[in-house]
Amino acid sequence: MTNHLFRDFMALLFALAAGLTLSGITANIYRILARKPESRGGTILYYGVMIFAGASVLLENATRSYRKKDCSALAFGFAAALVGYWCFILGVGVLTLLLLL
Numbered sequence: 001m002t003n004h005l006f007r008d009f010m011a012l013l014f015a016l017a018a019g020l021t022l023s024g025i026t027a028n029i030y031r032i033l034a035r036k037p038e039s040r041g042g043t044i045l046y047y048g049v050m051i052f053a054g055a056s057v058l059l060e061n062a063t064r065s066y067r068k069k070d071c072s073a074l075a076f077g078f079a080a081a082l083v084g085y086w087c088f089i090l091g092v093g094v095l096t097l098l099l100l101l
Contacts, residue, residue, distance in 0.1 A: 015091030020055065020083075022090050027053035055086040 030049045037043045050057070062079035065071040071079075 011095070012088070015095055016084060016087050017091065018094040019087030019090030019092075020059075022094060023053055023056035023087060027056040052090065055083045055090065058086075059083045 026049060030053055034042075034046070034049075037046045058079060062071070062076050062083075066073070066076040
């Protein structure tokens, strides 16, 4: 029983880490390569990239606002919980792809 619980907990942590890593890498590559979207295609590409990079961007913006005292601890906690769930979903996708290979 304990062995299965530990394995599931490690899979949860790995999914969170993989999702946050994917999000951070995607956000940084986009920042390096892209400019502000000016066309309709650029805007569509931006939203497509934000599906993967949005968790990292949201966490960065929430942390910056919390440090400047522009948002409450409750708002920061909600943003952090949303980022955790977002990263978990991305990480499950990464794990699924790895298992299929």
